[in-house]
Amino acid sequence: MNPYTKDELLLITKSVMKILDNWELNSFQIISILGLPDKTPKRNINKYRNNLSFPYEKEIFERLEHIIGISDALRTTFPRNQHMASGWLKTEHRRFNNKAPIEVIIHEGLNGLRKIRSELDCTFAWDTTTG
Known part of the structure; x- marks a missing residue:
């Protein structure tokens, strides 16, 4: 059952798309991160930015929750420069076997x-180990 109104779904969609755009991702990366079907038309990405809300599916909304959590943690980590967040996401780290987050x-x-949210957000990591 969908607990959100149409307007709330659209607001969530636009907010998450803004985050993904700030991360400087291409359409294929966005489709993959959101867990949308591979055959999702690239034009839908532009529709999500404007007037189409994400489909309400449990896994997609769990992904959205993590995207928002990662964004919040990056904003705390780099409060003065949002471009640093994009840079951090694209920089290889030894904690991730020399892969970029x-x-x-x-x-x-x-x-x-x-995994990435746990690395950035100690409260999320704590909740997953104690829950």
Whole structure:
């Protein structure tokens, strides 16, 4: 059951698209990160920016929650420069086997989102280990 109104879904969609655009991702990366079907038309990405809301599916909304959580953690980590967040996501890190966090997210899907969020957000990491 969908707990959101049409307007709320559209607001969530636009907010997440703004985050993904700030991360400087291409359409294929966005489709992958959101867990949308591979055959999703690229033109839908522009529609999501404007007047089409994401389909309400449990896994997609779990991904959205993690995207928002990662964005919040990056904003706390780099409060004066949002471009640093995009740079961090695209820089290889030894904690991720010398892969960039965005690569981990794209290749590992939902588990990758959880892994990157756990790295950035200690309260999320704590909740996952104590819950």
